[in-house]
Amino acid sequence: MTENRRNGTSSGGHSFGTFGGVFTPTTLTILGVIMFLRFGQVVGQAGTLNALLIVLGAKSITLLTSFSVAAIATNTQVKGGGAYFLISRTLGVEYGGVIAIFLYIAQATSVALYVIGFTEAFVGTFPVTLSFRLIATVVNVAVFLCVYIGAGWTIKVQYGILAVLVLSVLSFLAGALPQSSIETFRANLHSAYLPGQSFFTMFALFFPAVTGIMAGVNMSGDLRDPGKSIPDGTFAAVLFTGAIYLSMALFLGASRPQEALIHQGLIVREIAWSPLLITAGVFAATLSSALGSMMGAPRVLQAFAADDVFSRLRPFAKGSGPAREPRRATIVTFLIAQTAIVLGDLDAVAPIITMFFMVTYGTLNLACFLEGITRNPSFRPRFRWHHWALSLLGALLCLAVMFLINVLWAAVAILIMVAVYGLIGRAEVLAAWGDLSSGLAFQRARWALLRLEKERYHPKNWRPSILALSGGAWSRNHLAEYACWLSAGRGVVSLAQILFGDVEEFVVRRNEAERLLRRHIQEEGRAAFPAVVVEEDLGKGIKTLLQCHGIGGVRPNTILMGWSEDPRRVGLFGRTLRLCRAMGRSVVVVRYDRRVERNDEEAPKGSLNIWWREPHNGALMLLLAHLMKQNRIWRNHPLRILCPVPPRADRENLTAEMTDRLALARIDAEIVVLPTDDPLSALRAEVVREPFAALFVGFEPPEEGHEEAFIDRYRPVTELPGDVILVSSSGDVALEA
Known part of the structure; x- marks a missing residue:
């Protein structure tokens, strides 16, 4: 593996070091147009104390974000795309795509900010008759051509610009020192805001200066x-x-009165030891910042396009030459910057750029916070001076400052972010890299499981956690279907398959069976988990599942199986029912009527009936029937409670009692009282009068040796037309909860 490949650079591409590739463009972008043309106004209106707070506050956000950037950058093999690459490989393609768009537009617009600043300084220095926008356009074209030639040429140009910029700063300090006085410093300590201005408008004006x-x-x-x-x-x-x-804030506040600081745009030049060096510095700073943004923005677009999130952006992924220069993306960046030059001015563009960068920085901090708080084992950055609390603080500061600057623009930025996130999410992009989403889900699940382990069980919190003995599911798909219907998205469903043999010999086969079952679940669109075990026979396999499947508070509380009258398995069927109840599990047995015509869009015609004989199993039957009605295809099926009573029973009192029970349970159902000496005959007659789609019937597991009598007792019910669902409750459901 070559060094370039190891570090994520393409073969034949640039190989800049720390000074040329990071320090120089970052410094030149930070020491830009705001420093020379607007920093005096910030100090003048905010006052020296507030100006220092603005600088410290802005630098705190960028410093905290730098910690997050350093942590993420030293935890992954960083390739092209900058912040987009870091966020997309951490939070996922949706968040990465949002940041790619925000960051690209922010940096493309920043080109206009710096070009406008250069033009403003140029017009203020040289008496020209050409229009402001024409000069700005010429400068924008010059910046574009420098970058279009290649980043290597631009970096070399920036070394010279950095030297001029440092000399201009030294010139200002040398000129300000002898002109400073304590009296002026004291007079400028406090704010003198113009109408409509405040601390946060000054913060918004200044913040683009530190976004480099x-x-x-x-x-x-x-x-x-x-x-x-x-x-x-x-x-x-x-x-x-x-x-x-x-240091500039201190010397500005000590060398000129507030009135001059507020109204004289190039006050820095008047204070400096050599005005010529300041003029050169302004030109150097604005041009270098424009060059840096013109270099950076196309690389974000190129990396985003290369991930093929939006097919229409695919042409911008193409690079030119051995260094894969993003020339197509550079052309688009030039056009966006030119549009901003035609439409905007320095004071109007700066707050918008601030908002875009705030979103980017906040998301970067969020990514590092989530990596740290979830304690992802793969998060092992070489940069040790980071902590999730610092990243969280950075994210919260970004969000707070956004709303303090402008509530409307902050809300608009967040809405755009949500819309782009949803658009990318709907595109269902299959990312070829791992991100934080699975790690975050794992950690949330871990926290929830540990909390459930500490919580005492209460019937109010009962949810169906169903283990369906459905085999391969494709052969007994109706059991998987009923398991999902009865959970109604409120619980957990596991589809179990038992392979017969020795586990040591069947490892490969077991893994393949689980893979096929998982694929079947996905193809059917079921919210379920596969569970495959290998045992010598069916009975041992069921025992293994009942003992081992699940974890903590999400162990199965309900076992679902098919009705069986196979003489060879009657004994096993009875033992399984007893074992489930002995282990505290409720049991649901489905007799599926294959004579009924069905389709995927509709449930069988008829009502949902509950054969109410006693309240112990009745509570679970009523709750399961209610959950079934929450499914779209069962929603319009009426729920009926059939209550057989002796002919001389107090029917009104029984109806009132059942009505009260339903009111307590907050479930709507029709109560049908059937006076009869023969409940089974009454049930048959009712079925003839009002056919059902599904019938819930309570039962108790048979005692040992009475399995055949149990089958005979329920055979008349299971032979009725329609699906029959036999329910045996473990007693952990309470309707009033």
């Missing part, structure tokens, strides 16, 4: 060692530029 931490991350596909360069270069740039902004 993605400039290095977006070059991930062109780095020699992304796992080392991204954290080292990003932290160095954040700390270096943070020191510059804090």
